Amino acid sequence: MRKFVFLMSIFFAVSSFITLGTAHADWAHRFVVNDGKSYIVSDTQVESTQIGAKIGKVTSYSDEEGTYSGNFSNVYPKGTEYYAIKEISINEAIAIKQDDGSFIKAAYGSEYEGKAINLKTVLFYIGGLFLLIIVFMLVKNNWKRKRG
Template identity: 35%
Template structure:
């Protein structure tokens, strides 16, 4: 092999090694949340005392960033119950049941916008 072919071979070997080695397989979400009624609610972990009726259930737990539909969360597991907080409009905040407690999740607007 001549010097040009060896140099080209080394270049492409290093290039593809770096390309494959630097690929990010997954990314982290910016904050813990639950999506309900097409709105994203940031879970702030404040304990809520008074809840009213159940308004939904988390249908899917997601780990990787992406676009998903329905009721899902990157923090609480599938099956987690969601509740209306007494005297608070659901457009402002909801309660998420976690380990026997109700924690607040504040509305951050429409999911995906």
């Protein structure tokens, strides 16, 4: 019986640790970040004749909730290019190049305060360390019981 409880404790600890890191985001908008500015992606097409100079590209993608650094997107993969729209300030909107070569408009939303490490990540690793300590203590205690 003790062995069963011990094994179940380890299983619970490991499965809890794994599920802590797999929560996915439920962001209110599809967005991209360019040069510290967040843009909300629309469904508005931009004619190729209105496309100006390339201004950046996605350097980091994730669908997991958090705060990220660089030119981040929660919808577009790494490498997706951003362009200026002629006669519109990049403080108002930019164009995003789609896989098929068309362009879609993204309107300026706000400044984006990206960070390389966020609170969720720190809590995830602290929780994981705590669970590992518990498992170690259980194994050590079980080993001592068996020895005598």
